[in-house]
Amino acid sequence: xAATDLGDRVAVRAATRRRTFWTIPRRDALVGYLLISPxxxxxxxxxxxxxxxxxxYSFQEWNVLAGTFEYAGAENYAKLLADPKMGQVxxxxxxxxxxxxxxxxxxxxxxxxxxxxxxxGTTFFRTLFFSPVLVSLVAWTIVWxxxxxxxxxxxxxxxxxGVEGPNWLRGESTALLSVIVVQVVKNVGLNMVxxxxxxxxxxxxxxxAAQLDGAGAWTRFRRITVPQISPTILLTSIITxxxxxxxxxxxAVLTQGGPGMSTxxxxxxxxxxxxxxxxxxYGATLSVLLFLIVAALTLLQWRLRRKWVFHES
Amino acid sequence: MKASGKLAVLSLTALLVTTACGNGGTAPxxxxxxxxxxSIWTSNEAHLKLFNEIAAEYRKSHPQVGNITFDPxxxxxxxxxxxxxxxxxxxxxxxxxxxxxxxxxxxxGALVPLKSKIENAGxxxxxxxxxxxxxxxLYAYPFSTSPFGVFVNTDLVKAAGQKPPRELMKxxxxxxxxxxxINKAVAAKGKNGFTILNFDYKAWDNLAxxxxxxxxxxxxxxxxxxxxxxxxxVEAMTFVHKAIFTDKSMPGxxxxxxxxxxxxTMAVAQISRAAMLKDATFKWDLVPLPAGPKGKYAVIGxxxxxxxxxxxxxxxxxxFLAYFANAANAAKLAAYFPxxxxxxxxxxxxxxxxxxxxxxQLQEVVIDGIQKGVVKPAHAGQAELAxxxxxxxxxxxxxxxxxxxxxxxxxxxxxxxLGG
Numbered sequence: 001x002a003a004t005d006l007g008d009r010v011a012v013r014a015a016t017r018r019r020t021f022w023t024i025p026r027r028d029a030l031v032g033y034l035l036i037s038p039x040x041x042x043x044x045x046x047x048x049x050x051x052x053x054x055x056x057y058s059f060q061e062w063n064v065l066a067g068t069f070e071y072a073g074a075e076n077y078a079k080l081l082a083d084p085k086m087g088q089v090x091x092x093x094x095x096x097x098x099x100x101x102x103x104x105x106x107x108x109x110x111x112x113x114x115x116x117x118x119x120x121g122t123t124f125f126r127t128l129f130f131s132p133v134l135v136s137l138v139a140w141t142i143v144w145x146x147x148x149x150x151x152x153x154x155x156x157x158x159x160x161x162g163v164e165g166p167n168w169l170r171g172e173s174t175a176l177l178s179v180i181v182v183q184v185v186k187n188v189g190l191n192m193v194x195x196x197x198x199x200x201x202x203x204x205x206x207x208x209a210a211q212l213d214g215a216g217a218w219t220r221f222r223r224i225t226v227p228q229i230s231p232t233i234l235l236t237s238i239i240t241x242x243x244x245x246x247x248x249x250x251x252a253v254l255t256q257g258g259p260g261m262s263t264x265x266x267x268x269x270x271x272x273x274x275x276x277x278x279x280x281x282y283g284a285t286l287s288v289l290l291f292l293i294v295a296a297l298t299l300l301q302w303r304l305r306r307k308w309v310f311h312e313s
Numbered sequence: 314m315k316a317s318g319k320l321a322v323l324s325l326t327a328l329l330v331t332t333a334c335g336n337g338g339t340a341p342x343x344x345x346x347x348x349x350x351x352s353i354w355t356s357n358e359a360h361l362k363l364f365n366e367i368a369a370e371y372r373k374s375h376p377q378v379g380n381i382t383f384d385p386x387x388x389x390x391x392x393x394x395x396x397x398x399x400x401x402x403x404x405x406x407x408x409x410x411x412x413x414x415x416x417x418x419x420x421x422g423a424l425v426p427l428k429s430k431i432e433n434a435g436x437x438x439x440x441x442x443x444x445x446x447x448x449x450x451l452y453a454y455p456f457s458t459s460p461f462g463v464f465v466n467t468d469l470v471k472a473a474g475q476k477p478p479r480e481l482m483k484x485x486x487x488x489x490x491x492x493x494x495i496n497k498a499v500a501a502k503g504k505n506g507f508t509i510l511n512f513d514y515k516a517w518d519n520l521a522x523x524x525x526x527x528x529x530x531x532x533x534x535x536x537x538x539x540x541x542x543x544x545x546x547v548e549a550m551t552f553v554h555k556a557i558f559t560d561k562s563m564p565g566x567x568x569x570x571x572x573x574x575x576x577x578t579m580a581v582a583q584i585s586r587a588a589m590l591k592d593a594t595f596k597w598d599l600v601p602l603p604a605g606p607k608g609k610y611a612v613i614g615x616x617x618x619x620x621x622x623x624x625x626x627x628x629x630x631x632x633f634l635a636y637f638a639n640a641a642n643a644a645k646l647a648a649y650f651p652x653x654x655x656x657x658x659x660x661x662x663x664x665x666x667x668x669x670x671x672x673x674q675l676q677e678v679v680i681d682g683i684q685k686g687v688v689k690p691a692h693a694g695q696a697e698l699a700x701x702x703x704x705x706x707x708x709x710x711x712x713x714x715x716x717x718x719x720x721x722x723x724x725x726x727x728x729x730x731l732g733g
Contacts, residue, residue, distance in 0.1 A: 064399050064400040065423040261704050
């Protein structure tokens with residue numbers, strides 16, 4: 001009898017402990033984690049793990065052909081600081097990103113404002129400007145490569161207007177400009193749609209009140225439109241800045257980094273180092289640098305939002 | 314720590330442990346016939362059919378070998394893709410290797426020695442094996458040794474009232490000056506003069522087909538000293554620059570040129586391009602490269618097949634390569650890939666396998682070219698060298714360029730990479 005009592009007591013205590021552990025918040029948490037686990041697994045496998053491996057590889061010297069993989073300490077980082085090409089690469093990257101971001105956002109906002117007017121044909125133009133977003137990137141770039149030849153379509157059109165066009169992809173400044181324009185025309189539709197959605201959310205009574213107070217078009221744009229759509233401006237600027245630092249296919253197809261090194265931006269340079277020149281350790285170091293630049297710029301924009309983004313305190 | 318926090322840490326840890334275990338797991342021991350994979354850059358159906366026939370024949374007597382796959386990788390990024398496969402732990406068992414990456418593959422010890430395995434290796438033409446040898450050992454079989462020649466659109470030459478190159482050859486006048494005069498005359502009538510296929514003002518190693526006539530070299534024979542600014546190279550590049558910007562006999566940068574559509578007079582290309590002229594609507598000829606100031610010369614492009622040491626089936630792969638490259642199969646492959654075996658280098662043998670070319674063309678361009686030719690520039694670290702020299706040469710492709718100054722600039726940039 002005594003043994004049975006003891007057994008019952010142990011069983012009851014264990015059941016109580018189980019009940020105590022699986023409290024409602026714990027059960028909720030378990031369900032929550034199970035629900036997000038597919039995303040969590042994806043993030044760990046395809047974001048965090050590769051990120052960690054890139055940092056690890058940046059401290060190694062990896063000769064793929066010889067099959068050697070040796071710890072190199074900070075050698076790759078010292079090489080980065082002493083690399084004579086880095087100045088040119090970073091300059092090209094800054095010009096490319098700045099040009100792309102300014103042109104993309106300005107054009108996208110301008111188009112969105114124009115297409116936000118209640119005029120005939122706006123649906124057609126919205127479709128027209130958005131359609132390049134859906135086109136295959138490489139196919140789009142190859143077509144532009146033909147258009148930008150010395151005797152291509154762009155110069156043909158300029159010739160009709162009596163203008164002798166330059167050799168777009170062979171001049172250092174025109175090549176950079178060409179890649180920017182090809183990229184902007186391809187993707188401006190996406191930002192345009194985001195701006196359009198934001199513009200349509202601005203209460204019309206604000207404009208009417210301002211008009212009654214005698215505010216002109218520029219004042220209404222500056223004092224009402226910009227503050228009201230500022231969260232969208234923040235979003236598009238972050239997306240575009242990050243995107244501008246990752247442009248690769250257009251450069252690979254159009255210029256391969258040339259002429260000279262005028263279009264060798266950081267992401268293309270790291271591709272060259274890691275995959276073409278087989279300096280995988282140094283390529284990983286350049287990837288770490290690119291990651292830090294992207295992270296710093298995103299953080300900076302996020303911090304600065306308090307100063308200019310409406311609805312943010 | 315809160316319960317939810319503990320759960321989050323637990324989940325992440327479990328995930329990382331699972332991932333780590335997945336990476337380090339050992340593959341089960343292979344059972345049954347082992348497959349082989351060879352990476353190649355052709356996807357031509359006729360080529361693949363022949364390869365598969367040879368592989369099927371081999372498997373009949375080697376049941377321990379499973380499927381033999383020929384894996385085409387696009388030519389443009391071939392070496393990059395191949396080395397990425399190696400880095401990713403998925404190397405092919407055998408690989409075609411281009412001449413410009415031969416020093417890297419041979420010098421790094423990535424390939425299995427082959428000399429004792431190749432049937433009659435002694436009959437391989439020395440000019441064709443030099444690139445694939447180290448310390449007397451052969452590391453890749455030179456399965457395609459393709460000389461450069463000049464394809465000529467004789468209709469355009471005739472229409473411009475010029476003597477065709479073959480006539481100039483008979484008169485001993487087939488040189489770059491005369492070739493340039495022909496192209497200048499055709500260009501004046503609105504058609505393109507001469508082009509160097511695949512050059513496109515980027516792949517400068519193809520210019521070796523011109524500068525070799527001046528006796529110029531990209532670097533010294535030991536590979537340690539830049540020769541881009543040597544007087545011979547300056548003269549050769551001055552000729553090219555004048556042809557582009559003064560004579561207009563060579564289409565300039567950024568111009569789309571296609572010899573095979575019939576709007577270009579001459580194209581410097583490898584003889585394998587003859588296949589593209591099967592349905593040509595114009596009369597054409599193939600002649601050797603024009604003589605330069607230093608006399609007659611030939612340039613060859615090459616490809617070798619090597620067995621990767623990293624392959625877990627390297628021994629089987631070597632055995633298959635020995636079969637693939639034996640004299641009988643080399644004769645079959647000669648239909649598409651000019652052989653380096655001297656027994657096959659006769660006009661009669663070649664005529665059977667290259668119906669597009671006549672006896673004179675085969676003798677002058679192919680047979681003489683393979684025996685006397687110089688291989689295009691190749692150096693350890695070629696990809697970086699090529700890219701650096703390409704960037705430094707870009708200022709040359711402008712009308713106002715100072716040729717000597719640009720070439721001095723090329724040497725300043727590439728000399729550190731040459732290790733001198």
